[in-house]
Amino acid sequence: MKIAIAQLNYHIGNFEGNLEKMKSSVAKAKLQRADIVCFGELATCGYPPRDFLEFDDFICLCEKSIESLTEMADGIAIVVGSPTRNPEKEGKDLYNSAYFLANKQVLHVQHKALLPTYDIFDEYRYFEPATEFKVLDYKGQRIALSICEDIWNVGNENPLYKICPLDEMMPQNPSLILNLSASPFSYDHAKDRIAVVKANVERYKAPLFYINHVGSQTDVVFDGGSLVVSSKGVVHDEMVYFQEDLIVYDLLEVEATLVDNEQSKHKTTLIHDALILGIQDYFKKLGFKKAILGLSGGIDSAVTAVLAARALGSDNVRVLLMPSQYSSNHSVADARNLAEKLGIQYDIIAIKPMFDAFESALAPQFTAMEENITEENIQARIRGMLLMAMTNKFGCILLNTSNKSEMAVGYGTLYGDMCGGIAVLGDIYKTEVYDLAHYINKDGEVIPQNSIVKPPSAELRPGQKDSDSLPEYDILDKILFQYIEKRKSPQDIIDQGFDEKIVKKACRLVNINEFKREQTAPVIRVSNKAFGMGRRMPIVGKYLN
């Protein structure tokens, strides 16, 4: 038996586009004499469709796509994820389902049982869990269909869930397991996936095909890396990361594999590639080509500019250099140096004339008051305004350059440097931004050395350095990781050996700056706890502040 995996980049709600891609994959798989071609979870509508699922019309469009695919299931079987309606009055209106289409008919529909409802996932908001599990006979194989999370409770050891769908199917002796997934990227998730697939195979002694999405949907990146594992637990193939692909596998060859064949999993490489895909898809799926950003001479905007140029092409990236009266000479020089190296268009606009205009306009109100953060914010906001004016005039999108450390502690100006359509580095701690810069420079200097080695500064007042207001980033980032990713209490973190004052200040800053993050650009998610939909915090909360 030959099984094709179509690892595709779907677009939420783009029924025509998704269907076209799938039809073209069906045709290719047929040419290569595949018996079955497999697509991802909720492939008709894309993932995550969120509250579009509450529109009856949206579900009708999913059903129409399934009708079209059913017509194409002729001489090949198609396995595809799509929402289906719950015919019972009781329970949620929908199931998250896998269709098995063959002979121009729906041969089987298996619903998903384990519905992730944590982090970015809201599946129990929409879907009723499956209670029936049926193995399907097709061309001499007994096929167990499963959907994403369904295989993540091997032997019922995951405390989140009480049933194990494949355990339920085992009495029916499946000979082949298919899993349609929409499993988002985080930099350490691919190895977990391989471990869980192997654990399933070890328990059920059947080969497993794991079909993932690839592509980014605003904040959520899908990395692909679809898996084919033999019944002996050997990884026959881990498909490419961050690219679409269609591969037809011969089950006999799969079963004969002797050695694991995996993609390499270097953290910074993965993050680099994920961010590029995140930028690319944000633009492509919104119908935009051109990006703009502010280049300060610092490391965050330098890394963002390189990623943007790699994602969109140098011709499609433009930068503004917007020195203030406090900018150092080298800042403009470093920024210009990078822009020239990347071959991207740059303009220099000094912000002082606008700053002077605001100072004059506000002089009657600000009489006899000292300069403070207000004047720093005005400068940051003038930059945001200039960039937004360029986006409006030239039809481009502003890339936000804030990193996760800054976003965490609120070291940024709302409506200023926090502007932008998408926050490229918003899930990358400052220390990881350095890793990215070194990675980018690995084959020769792209980012000026000076941008990497100089002390970070917003350059909004004379001699300002980030370390005036914040702990050193190598300490701060470790504390933030414990608080944000690990949900440790301040006391837990202090007990790990960090300074009490610094820990309490850092945790408090995270909590009191929720209002800023609420209004910031969506963040491309690369960790397992990013700001945004996966981390839902009250704004008027009083915890730790």
Added chain:
Amino acid sequence: MKIAIAQLNYHIGNFEGNLEKMKSSVAKAKLQRADIVCFGELATCGYPPRDFLEFDDFICLCEKSIESLTEMADGIAIVVGSPTRNPEKEGKDLYNSAYFLANKQVLHVQHKALLPTYDIFDEYRYFEPATEFKVLDYKGQRIALSICEDIWNVGNENPLYKICPLDEMMPQNPSLILNLSASPFSYDHAKDRIAVVKANVERYKAPLFYINHVGSQTDVVFDGGSLVVSSKGVVHDEMVYFQEDLIVYDLLEVEATLVDNEQSKHKTTLIHDALILGIQDYFKKLGFKKAILGLSGGIDSAVTAVLAARALGSDNVRVLLMPSQYSSNHSVADARNLAEKLGIQYDIIAIKPMFDAFESALAPQFTAMEENITEENIQARIRGMLLMAMTNKFGCILLNTSNKSEMAVGYGTLYGDMCGGIAVLGDIYKTEVYDLAHYINKDGEVIPQNSIVKPPSAELRPGQKDSDSLPEYDILDKILFQYIEKRKSPQDIIDQGFDEKIVKKACRLVNINEFKREQTAPVIRVSNKAFGMGRRMPIVGKYLN
């Protein structure tokens, strides 16, 4: 038996504050010889605590509050909501529970069974549903404890749920039902609550005490309106809306009630009062006193200014009048007229000098390009910047004045008039803003008639009117209501008799402006479908656009 309802305004994560309030209520209830005093759902930590629930330390603080209350349960019983830990390895880590404390002991803990996971609610993200239901004996009563949603599946008729907690308890013959709620306000929800409480009483033939929260948590307003209903289904009392209160009820008197005693439920009055509480609590809970907003002479900012002055006091509200070169003479006059009537401080800052500075700075880039939306946005953003500069200098919070119609179709400038800490009118359609203005003027003109009758305009180019770009609001709002509140398809709405072109344009505008709403101030929720946490939409989605 005497039962006290403490209808309190909790603050998320403010353990000390919440505990103090409850202790003081216990003392007052004791003085009035109450046998039991009842608080709301998750009263120890406030509602909704969101992902704070994932912090072990946060749960420990809830447990400490329960310990303190247990010590106080001496000569009086205390019924209070708080999260508890699930001792089983399987399932979610927590339960959403009601404690019954008496004789300085925990006499009973009843978990919540029906976990709302829709709109703003994410309970299944955190909580395991109850499977055991036990009635408690206390002072001759058999008491059934329930939590909020638990009573919303009367006789299992709500299709969302499969079990009915009170049906489970009926074999134990409860004589009294207590329901600890955190039921948010929407302008038509109070009547639903009364209907559901009456339906429960009709089925179970026992008096029901329904204890609600009051107060606002950023976007979510709790209106109070706690209920006492006799076993014959007569409403003995509906407690006050939008205010804390403590009332001790004698069960014999409750049972003797002959006539329903309800609060009046006039839509615009309720919305008016909800918005005032929403503003008040946003400031109080963040520790701020003073608000600022831009007053344009139009109706939205006028209504917002009145609500702010009523919420915070005239001394705590300040406005900027920021005429552009396109502002009509009457705009400044109308705004000044209102500011003087309200007795709030106002400043006039013309935005032309800053606009000129931006035009000069961008002239090299914009050479030979026509004026377009860019220049309009620059003006709106200058206003946003001036207001934000004032907030930074004077330690106040900017109130956003965008209405729901504008937010829906993206008729507003991101980082311009969409700035602000909280969007006061973000859940109020333009036509409802007029209702609010008339309501405010019911006893004499507060808002200048001119602001009410003139055609809406952003005044960002010569002679501009909203109706140049948008359908008339009385048509647009009806279409938006069908699409947003009712989740109807464009075709459904067209079939209701609306113009096809207008319907398709309106729905498309809603969908393509998700990116703007993603970065806007949180909206005070007054309807059953507000922008924000209760409406989760993809940004790169392609549905209907």
